[in-house]
Amino acid sequence: MFAVTATQTDPDNPLAGLTLGEHPEPEAKDGWTTVSVRAAALNHHDLWTLKGVGIRQDRLPIVLGCDAAGVDEDGNDVIVHSVIGTGADETLDPKRSLLSEIHDGTFAERVAVPRRNLVPKPAALSFEQAACLPTAWLTAYRMLFDKAGLEPGSTVLVQGAGGGVATALIALGRAGGYRMWATSRSEEKRERARSLGADQVFEPGARLPERVDAVMETVGQATWDHSLKSLKPGGRIVVSGATSGAVPPADLNRVFFLQLSVVGSTMGTRDQLQRLAVFLEQTGLRPVIDRTLPLREARDGFAAMAEGDLFGKIVFTV
Numbered sequence: 001m002f003a004v005t006a007t008q009t010d011p012d013n014p015l016a017g018l019t020l021g022e023h024p025e026p027e028a029k030d031g032w033t034t035v036s037v038r039a040a041a042l043n044h045h046d047l048w049t050l051k052g053v054g055i056r057q058d059r060l061p062i063v064l065g066c067d068a069a070g071v072d073e074d075g076n077d078v079i080v081h082s083v084i085g086t087g088a089d090e091t092l093d094p095k096r097s098l099l100s101e102i103h104d105g106t107f108a109e110r111v112a113v114p115r116r117n118l119v120p121k122p123a124a125l126s127f128e129q130a131a132c133l134p135t136a137w138l139t140a141y142r143m144l145f146d147k148a149g150l151e152p153g154s155t156v157l158v159q160g161a162g163g164g165v166a167t168a169l170i171a172l173g174r175a176g177g178y179r180m181w182a183t184s185r186s187e188e189k190r191e192r193a194r195s196l197g198a199d200q201v202f203e204p205g206a207r208l209p210e211r212v213d214a215v216m217e218t219v220g221q222a223t224w225d226h227s228l229k230s231l232k233p234g235g236r237i238v239v240s241g242a243t244s245g246a247v248p249p250a251d252l253n254r255v256f257f258l259q260l261s262v263v264g265s266t267m268g269t270r271d272q273l274q275r276l277a278v279f280l281e282q283t284g285l286r287p288v289i290d291r292t293l294p295l296r297e298a299r300d301g302f303a304a305m306a307e308g309d310l311f312g313k314i315v316f317t318v
Contacts, residue, residue: 001025003108004298004316006100007061009052015302017050023063026104026112033073033115035080038127040106041067042301042314043135043164044243049100050302064100065107069121069130070318077121079277080106080113081270082134091266098135098267107295109318119274122281132287132313133276135267136164140172141276142268143216143238152177154213157230159183159223161193161201165240167288167312169216170196175285181212183223192311196288214238221245228254236261288312 003023010016028034046064049055055062066082084103085096099105099113121130143165150156158169161182173180174197181200182193190201202208204223211232217223220242227237228251239262254260268276280286290312293301301314 001109002295003063003104004065004295005061005063006050006055009050009055009057009060011051014047014050014306015299018299018302019061020296020298023108026108026110028112031114032112033118034110034112035068035070035072035078035118036110037068037070037106037108037318039069039131039318040065040295040316041131041135041164042298042305042316043067044241044305045098045135046100046107047302047305054101059102062100063104063106063108063111065105065111066099067131067134068106068111069127070111072118076118077123077127078118079121079130079133079273080111081117081119081273082106083267083270084114084117089269091269107298107316117270119270119277122277124281125277125286128289128292128315128317129280129287130277131315132164132289133280134273136313137168137172137287138268138273138276139240139265140165140168140216141279142272143240143265144169144173144176144178146268146272147238147263147265148214148216148236150178150213153179155179155181155210157181157183157208157212157215157227158193158198159204159215159217159227160219161198162186162189162308162311163218163243164313165218166216167193167196170198171285171288172279173197175279175283181208183226189311211235218242219244221248224248225251228260231258231260233258234260236263238263238265240265290314292317
C-alpha cells in the first residue's frame with residue numbers, strides 16, 4: 001500500500017527523512033481492526049517526529065500521522081481516536097502512546113487500530129472535516145470544556161492564533177459562549193482569527209483592555225510572561241504545548257500572590273472525541289481547513305507547516 005513514512009530523523013532538516021512510497025499492509029492483532037483511510041490531518045507532532053523528538057530510532061521506519069477518518073471493516077464511517085492506552089482516561093495511562101510513535105500511523109491507505117478507538121462519524125461531517133478532530137480539535141475541546149473550568153460568558157485569551165489547536169480554540173470557544181480574544185504576530189492571521197469568532201485580536205505582548213479569566217497556551221516561552229500578566233487574580237493558564245520553548249521563567253511570586261493556576265492538558269479521551277463530533281453536528285461548527293492535498297503530495301503539506309505557512313488544518317486525502 002502507499003504510505004508516508006519517517007525513515008530517518010534530522011533536527012535541522014526534518015523533511016530529509018520524509019519518504020513516500022510502498023509500505024507493508026497493516027496487521028490487526030487481537031482486539032484491533034483495520035480502517036481504510038479516506039482523509040488524514042497533519043499535525044506538528046508529525047514534524048517533530050521527523051526532527052527526532054519523541055521517537056526511538058529503532059522504531060524507524062514508521063508511518064506518520066495521528067489523525068484519520070475512514071471506513072472500518074464492517075463498512076461504517078468512523079473517526080480514529082489516536083491515543084493508544086487503557087483505562088477510563090487513556091491520556092493518564094503511563095504507557096500510552098499516539099499513533100505513529102510505536103504503531104504505524106494514519107498517512108497510509110489503511111491503518112490498524114484498537115477497536116475501542118473507533119468513533120462513529122456523523123453523516124453531517126465530511127471525511128476531511130472529521131479527520132481534523134482527533135488531535136488539534138480534541139486537544140482544544142478538552143482545554144476549554146474540561147480543564148479551564150469556566151462558565152459561558154468568561155473571557156479567554158488564545159496565544160498564537162494560526163495553528164490547528166489555536167484556531168480550534170477560537171471557534172469552539174465562540175460556539176460554547178465564551179468571549180474569545182487572540183494574539184498573533186501576523187495582521188492577516190489576526191483578521192482571520194476575528195473571522196473565526198474572536199471578539200478582539202492583539203499583537204503578541206500587547207496590553208489588554210482588561211485581564212482575562214483564562215489563557216490557552218500552546219506557544220510556551222515566547223508568550224509565557226504575557227500569559228501570566230494577562231490573568232485576573234485566581235485565573236488559570238491551560239497548557240497543551242510549548243512550540244517556542246518549554247522552560248520560561250516561572251515568575252512564581254506572581255503565581256502564588258495572585259493565586260493563579262497552571263493546568264496541563266494532553267489530547268483527550270475517546271468519549272470526549274465522540275462528544276466533540278456531536279458538538280459539531282449540533283452547532284454546525286466545522287474545522288478550519290487551510291488546504292487539502294492528495295496523500296501523494298504530502299511533502300508540500302509538510303513544507304508548508306515547517307514554514308508556518310498555514311491557518312487551520314492541512315488535510316491529506318486518500
